[in-house]
Amino acid sequence: MKSGDYGRLLLLAAIWGGSFLFMRIAAPAFGAINTAFLRVLFGFIGLAVILIVLRTPRDYQQKFGSSLLLGVINSGLPFLMYCLAAHWLPAGYSAILNATTPLMGVVIGGLFFQETVTLKKALGVLLGLLGITLLTTTGSAGSLTHLLAGVIACLVATGCYAIAGFLTRRWITERGGLDPKLVATGSQLGATLFLLPFFLYTSATEAPVMWAQPLIWLCVLAVGFVCTAWAYILYFRLIADIGPLRTMTVTFLIPPFGILWGYLLLNETLSEGFFAGGVLICLAVWLVLSPGRKIVRESKIAPETK
Numbered sequence: 001m002k003s004g005d006y007g008r009l010l011l012l013a014a015i016w017g018g019s020f021l022f023m024r025i026a027a028p029a030f031g032a033i034n035t036a037f038l039r040v041l042f043g044f045i046g047l048a049v050i051l052i053v054l055r056t057p058r059d060y061q062q063k064f065g066s067s068l069l070l071g072v073i074n075s076g077l078p079f080l081m082y083c084l085a086a087h088w089l090p091a092g093y094s095a096i097l098n099a100t101t102p103l104m105g106v107v108i109g110g111l112f113f114q115e116t117v118t119l120k121k122a123l124g125v126l127l128g129l130l131g132i133t134l135l136t137t138t139g140s141a142g143s144l145t146h147l148l149a150g151v152i153a154c155l156v157a158t159g160c161y162a163i164a165g166f167l168t169r170r171w172i173t174e175r176g177g178l179d180p181k182l183v184a185t186g187s188q189l190g191a192t193l194f195l196l197p198f199f200l201y202t203s204a205t206e207a208p209v210m211w212a213q214p215l216i217w218l219c220v221l222a223v224g225f226v227c228t229a230w231a232y233i234l235y236f237r238l239i240a241d242i243g244p245l246r247t248m249t250v251t252f253l254i255p256p257f258g259i260l261w262g263y264l265l266l267n268e269t270l271s272e273g274f275f276a277g278g279v280l281i282c283l284a285v286w287l288v289l290s291p292g293r294k295i296v297r298e299s300k301i302a303p304e305t306k
Contacts, residue, residue, distance in 0.1 A: 005242050009285075012234045013250045017257025019227035020095045021265070022219040023086045029216045030209055032083035037192070037199040039083075040075055042224025043232070044188035047181065050229065056181055063178050066171040067186025068193070074164030075228070076191035078157035080198075085153040088146035095258035097154035099128065101251040102288060104162035109245055113166040121245075124287025128252040131280025158251070165244030173240055180236035187236075188228065249288045252281045 027035045051058065060067065085094050103125050109115025172178050238247040256277070 001242055001246070005238065008234050008238055009247075009250050010253065012231055012238065013253030014257045015227050015231045015234075016098075016250070017095065017254045018261045019223050019231075020082070020086075020098075020254075020258050021261055022223040022227065023083055024090070024094075026216050026219045026223070027083045027086035029213055030211075030220070031202060031206070032087060033080065033195065033198045033202045034209060035086075035220065036076075036079040036083040037195040038220045039079055039224050039228055040071075040188050040191035040195060042221060043075070043228030044185065044192050046225040046229030047185040047188055047232070050233075051181060051185055054181070056179060058182065060182060060186065061176065061178060063172055063175065063183075064186055066167075067178075067183050068190030070164055070168060070171065070183070071187030071190025071192075072194045073160050073167065074191075075187055075232075076194035078160045079191070080195065081153040081157035081160075085150040085157075087150075089150035089154070093150065094154055095255040097151060098158060098254055099251045100155065101158040101161045102245065102248045103129065104158050105165060105245050105248045108159070108162045109166055113170070115166070115245060120287045124249075124284045127287060128249075128281055128284030131252070131277045131284055161251075162248065165239060165248055168236065168239050169244050172236075177240060180233050180240060183236045184229070184232035187232065246288065249285045252285050252288075256281060 023035060023039075030038070050056075082094055082098075085097075106115070106117060106121065106125055110117050168183070172183055235247065235250075238250075
């Protein structure tokens, strides 16, 4: 990996670390489905503006349908799950559970995508999860029922992220590649179309939402334009440059940033395990990114046909 790749990985973690705080504020006020829909809608608008300003040719090279479907798997479902979890879990819980994405990636990649597992990669995932446990959350998770519901929602989201990372490589990178801005824009359009019927249904059947809340709108705009539009350009660029499993290690870096933003912006207290956990997480990222001795041979299962 180049130094620029490490820099983009850190920047992506810093951006996505703030998204959990924004969703934690917006979801209870606007509702989970409304927040998820507005996030992908503004993400799509922001990316469309970027394409127009940069005069990027809109040639998807017969990958437009794949980009739309990636948006459902990589944005629509996960964002909805995290917005649901935001009703029941503090932002720190969601950020910590988000760090299971590389673990999901190792399991799903080894079982279905012929991904090779190395000793360092396996140890890195375990060490990263150990580091995550040293980071305490910012509040109580409430009842056991809410805790379990929130945890399941987050794990569904991380499973979607893992699957989408490998599908991006199979559907986009291995078929000649595509400008990351186009992939990101198509994916957010797909997520918007997926969540639109849910948004219309809740708007027609549930109690009216109090939309005149400037602070909530600032959070929604931030999570849409910054944490989605800009972040997904970085994300798809990283997948193309360093591969899906290495890109997934960004989730090890998200919890420290999420807690740090809470400390700086919301006057939350840093936990005693913050610095120790941060050191372990950095070491885990290095282990997962570095090459090592193979402990599992590549699967002989033939790739899926489309």
